[in-house]
Amino acid sequence: MTLSTPTLNPPIRTLLGPGPSDIHPRVLQAIGKNTVGHLDPYYLQLMDDSQKMLRALFRTENRMTFSVSATGSAGMEATVVNLIEPGDSMIVCVNGVFGTRMVDVAERAGASVTKVERLWGEVFTPDDLKDALAQAKPKVVGIVMAETSTGAWQPIEEISKLVHDAGAMLLVDAVTALGGVPVEVDKWGIDAIYSGSQKCLSCPPGLAPVSFNERAMETILSRKTKVQSWYLDATMLANYWGSDRVYHHTAPINMSYALYEALQVIHEEGLESCFTRHMLNHHALKAGLSALGIEYTAQEGHQLPMLNAVRIPEGVDDARVRGDLLKRFGIEIGSGLGAFKGKVWRIGLMGYGSRPANVLLFLSALEQLLAEQGYVFDHGSSIAAATARYSESL
């Protein structure tokens, strides 16, 4: 057989896109440890500990906190398909790609969906939802906390109050948020939430941490119809992740090792330090990009630290810059999605990837490529601005 990659030897990249992010070396090593069975006493203990660490990360006491054996989109499906029965009313807030995806998932689950929209890059205020809540009388309101397509950081707490006053449940997409910014499931009253392993948790893609509160679980247990998805049915998953440990599906053992180690890494650093680090590297990158005249797409005051979505300067060739970053520097950044295609770069500083070394490496590579394309700027100014920001923090 002629293979174009006869020996598996993937290139070493610096993953500064919207995910997957760079994997922490300890996490990569964890994947290669001995596989045990999915009902082995050792594995069951590991599940318990992972649940404890996930609860601490989500800041929740929710018993039903676990990881779905699939990527972040499966977390979206799992939360939607369990809460929604055919004909139920659901509001979805749409200001980017992932809100749009949630509408599709909800419609496929049989929901009657009301979309509340804002421009890409903007965030929702409680006022934006008032009329829709009164008219649609939804069972569930879905919202994306960190919209990875635009870099917008959605405040959750006030909207949560309004949603609950209207008698609805709040479902939050925290795929990019978790591990990068504070996520307060209990304090904010979030009823169902999901994330993904490959963004700020610095794990490979393949697991989706989720959490349902008691109200959500009661709703699921009192459904009139079976959950449409066998694989994602939370009532059956509760029997595997709960004390009964009833076989449901073969858990991806080695990926669970990876998530376990990733959660340990985060808790060893401490959540506050982890969030502060993400914020500092974001500020340094932003200072550097501003020096080059490059602006953010998300509303000022609502820019995510782990996902820097910026406008591509006039006259600069998008594909050429991203191609050269990859070919010549081994750096991957993200292109714009949907309405932002060709107009936006998405620079991820997620988890282990959120480090001064990456900020400075990226800015210097970008300066070189911009200079080659004739873009006019003050050479070295981005590095000076970023390092000045780091010095301030000492």
Ligand SMILES: *Cc1c(COP(=O)(O)O)cnc(C)c1O
């Ligand atoms: C990445 C992402 C998803 C989808 O996760 P996959 O792991 O790609 O399935 C969903 N929502 C948001 C906000 C994301 O950034």
